[in-house]
Amino acid sequence: MSSMATDLQTRARQVLVLRFTGAERVAHWVHFVAFTVLLGTGLFIYAPFLKAFAVGEAGIATRLAHRVAAIAFIAAPVFYLVFSPRDFFYSLKESFTWGKDDWGWLQNAWNYYAHGKAGTMPPQGKYNAGQKFNALTQIITFGLFVITGFVMWFGKGSVSPDVFMWSVVIHDLSVIATVLLFMLHLYLVAVHPLMRESITAMFEGTVTEEFAKEHHGKWLAEKVYRKRDK
Amino acid sequence: MAKAMFIDTSICIGCKGCQVACKEWWNLAPTKTTQVGTYENPLDLNADNYTRIRFNEYEASGKVRWLFLKWGCLQCTNAACVDVCPTAALKKNEIGFVSLERDLCNGCGYCSQACPFNIPRMETINEFTGEAKATKCTFCQDRVTNDLTPACVKTCPSAALGFTDRDKVLATAKTRVENLKQLGYTEARVYGETELGGLGRVYVLTAPASAYGLPEKPEYPALTNLWQNIVQPFGYVAAGLTAAGLALNWFATRRAQLGNVETIKPEK
Ligand code: HEM
Numbered sequence: 461m462s463s464m465a466t467d468l469q470t471r472a473r474q475v476l477v478l479r480f481t482g483a484e485r486v487a488h489w490v491h492f493v494a495f496t497v498l499l500g501t502g503l504f505i506y507a508p509f510l511k512a513f514a515v516g517e518a519g520i521a522t523r524l525a526h527r528v529a530a531i532a533f534i535a536a537p538v539f540y541l542v543f544s545p546r547d548f549f550y551s552l553k554e555s556f557t558w559g560k561d562d563w564g565w566l567q568n569a570w571n572y573y574a575h576g577k578a579g580t581m582p583p584q585g586k587y588n589a590g591q592k593f594n595a596l597t598q599i600i601t602f603g604l605f606v607i608t609g610f611v612m613w614f615g616k617g618s619v620s621p622d623v624f625m626w627s628v629v630i631h632d633l634s635v636i637a638t639v640l641l642f643m644l645h646l647y648l649v650a651v652h653p654l655m656r657e658s659i660t661a662m663f664e665g666t667v668t669e670e671f672a673k674e675h676h677g678k679w680l681a682e683k684v685y686r687k688r689d690k
Numbered sequence: 691m692a693k694a695m696f697i698d699t700s701i702c703i704g705c706k707g708c709q710v711a712c713k714e715w716w717n718l719a720p721t722k723t724t725q726v727g728t729y730e731n732p733l734d735l736n737a738d739n740y741t742r743i744r745f746n747e748y749e750a751s752g753k754v755r756w757l758f759l760k761w762g763c764l765q766c767t768n769a770a771c772v773d774v775c776p777t778a779a780l781k782k783n784e785i786g787f788v789s790l791e792r793d794l795c796n797g798c799g800y801c802s803q804a805c806p807f808n809i810p811r812m813e814t815i816n817e818f819t820g821e822a823k824a825t826k827c828t829f830c831q832d833r834v835t836n837d838l839t840p841a842c843v844k845t846c847p848s849a850a851l852g853f854t855d856r857d858k859v860l861a862t863a864k865t866r867v868e869n870l871k872q873l874g875y876t877e878a879r880v881y882g883e884t885e886l887g888g889l890g891r892v893y894v895l896t897a898p899a900s901a902y903g904l905p906e907k908p909e910y911p912a913l914t915n916l917w918q919n920i921v922q923p924f925g926y927v928a929a930g931l932t933a934a935g936l937a938l939n940w941f942a943t944r945r946a947q948l949g950n951v952e953t954i955k956p957e958k
Pocket of ligand 1: 608
């Protein structure tokens with residue numbers, strides 16, 4: 461028995477679901493690059509073992525790069541708001557809306573993501589509880605980064621040393637909170653054996669129907685099918 | 691052997707020769723002065739003035755007198771500036787001062803914010819790029835590491851300043867305080883012997899520290915401690931635990947995944 465090559469047109473039709481608009485994806489990647497650069501250039505000052513990059517002229521360049529990346533970091537959500545306002549506010553609202561399905565997700569998360577056991581995992585909206593938690597942390601720390609960052613940038617001498625030092629402490633706590641989630645985020649989209657497809661949503665904007673069904677069932681039913689079937 | 695600067699405020703005449711000598715040795719630009727009714731100038735340290743004489747009026751038992759305080763980096767033993775410096779531009783030197791290597795400094799300015807005495811000043815080169823250099827008194831590091839005395843000490847006309855082994859400085863200061871007490875300066879005291887692990891400047895004061903605008907009990911800044919010794923190490927631990935958790939998750943998931951996979955192998 462042998463199987464032959466087939467025409468693309470005769471194969472079962474693949475159904476894709478649009479998850480992120482172009483503007484959302486651009487904003488996400490600008491945020492990603494800015495965050496990575498901020499983290500890299502910030503760590504040179506934070507971590508003694510990276511001291512070589514913090515010294516003298518190299519240090520001045522590192523600190524300048526941190527400032528340039530900070531502008532991009534601020535620009536990313538502004539871009540999102542301007543070019544995709546509906547999705548911006550939808551995502552914002554979703555992040556702040558928590559219900560029993562979110563607690564259900566939290567209860568089942570370890571078994572689901574470590575052993576592939578669905579248990580009583582409830583269907584999720586456009587963002588599952590973990591993604592919402594990530595988004596909330598990003599939103600809160602964004603505010604903290606901007607305020608404390610600008611105090612550290614322009615505040616020396618005009619704010620009291622205590623305010624400056626609190627800013628450094630809060631800047632660092634924000635770094636720690638976001639870095640832990642960043643590690644988890646990178647792991648889930650790029651390393652976790654069962655979740656690799658999620659990243660195509662950020663590259664191509666779409667995921668397969670099966671993936672959307674499995675991971676964002678509620679969203680698919682309420683926001684995608686209902687609109688299509690109208 | 692650690693040395694120290696001896697500063698006897700009881701014989702300082704406030705001539706500010708030390709300020710001039712400092713500027714000459716370090717080739718510092720003149721700064722605009724402000725007339726406030728006394729000869730005190732400049733009114734604060736800045737990137738072109740590493741030392742200055744602080745003027746304070748003090749009234750005790752119906753008599754008003756001037757207290758002159760030669761001011762500048764106090765060269766703490768437990769130096770917060772050294773601990774927060776991310777480049778080691780600031781270092782404790784065994785001679786008993788905090789050295790500053792301008793080439794290493796990246797201008798972050800943490801030292802200027804951590805100092806309990808508000809000493810280091812930033813020479814701001816560009817506010818927007820953040821380019822700057824820290825400045826402060828180093829006891830003339832190039833001089834004292836070559837067996838010379840700091841320029842200010844060398845120039846002092848009233849011998850209110852000295853620079854020698856710390857033990858000797860402390861002994862002289864204590865004798866001097868005893869003498870002053872006998873002369874009726876009952877509040878005379880030594881400042882700098884134990885403060886912050888011992889200061890490189892040892893003062894003979896004729897009035898309470900507060901009368902000179904000095905903190906009675908200077909303390910290592912609590913926020914520096916929180917940031918450097920609690921928050922930063924916590925960051926490493928938290929990142930490590932997260933990484934371990936993710937590795938654990940990967941092995942578990944991979945096992946579950948392989949349990950549901952069959953791989954067909956080609957013939958050998
Ligand atoms: C609007 C955004 C931000 C601004 C304006 C900002 C600004 C600053 C400034 C001014 C400093 C002090 C050092 C210097 O003067 O160069 C600093 C330090 C630092 N920043 Fe940021 N930053 C921002 C966002 C971030 C983000 C997103 C991260 C990392 C995820 C980050 C990580 C760090 C770290 C690790 C340090 C060193 C703190 C330490 O020494 O412990 N920053 N930042």
